[in-house]
Amino acid sequence: MPPTGVAIRDPREQLFAAAERVLLRAGPSALTSRAVTADAGCAKGVLHRHFEDFDAFLAELVRDRVARIEARSAALCAAAGTGDVADRLAEALADLFESVAVAIVGLITSRDELRARLRQFTPVGIPLLTEATAMLAAYLDAERALGRLAADADVGTLAPTLIGAGHLLFADRHATPPTTDAVRKVVTTVLAGALP
Structure with missing residues (x-):
């Protein structure tokens, strides 16, 4: 996992792809911000820098x-x-x-x-x-x-x-x-x- 402060390319797409992998592997009940950021290999704060909260992230994923x-x-x-x-x-x-x-x-x-x-x-x-x-x-x-x-x-x-x-x-x-x-x-x- 990259250390905090290391930039990732296209963080939205990286986070969306990670959410899909978690969904496919473990289902909706396993989908948490921690699971997504861990799968994406980034700090949890990356998600919150780009989205108001986890439900806002999920809404953007669906959209x-x-x-x-x-x-x-x-x-x-x-x-x-x-x-x-x-x-x-x-x-x-x-x-x-x-x-x-x-x-x-x-x-x-x-x-x-x-x-x-x-x-x-x-x-x-x-x-x-x-x-x-x-x-x-x-x-x-x-x-x-x-x-x-x-x-x-x-x-x-x-x-x-x-x-x-x-x-x-x-x-x-x-x-x-x-x-x-x-x-x-x-x-x-x-x-x-x-x-x-």
Whole structure:
């Protein structure tokens, strides 16, 4: 661990990456400012120099991950009209839930103060899952506009159904992640009747 006073490069990203490692390794209950700074290899004061308090740090971590979903959403919508719709959705779900997203959802649901801080950015729903649902809805809407999804497909129901099913597939962080075929099977089952 570097001694106090030694500068670290891009401390926010280093601290965010450390928080993700702690979440993945030990879960939301193990996530403390001490655990994060120890994993980042920096003094505890580094976190408090960059964030008002630990919940402010966690809120910024979630907002940073939400911004990544929004960037993925643009790329997914740009891919509309290409490839197989079910394959694209299965890839999007795996990309979302194979990351630290499942652990972050657990963190959000277990910390009242964090949820309260995030309400200003995500007033309804569960932050991260709400934005992920919007990502899939935008993609499904784009595919529907291109005629690759039935004109009467209920995107407002399909998107949260896919997110919920995907979340359940990946929810056990100690189990082996589901196979690509398992994720695709869920997607094709949810989309049954929505594909022309």
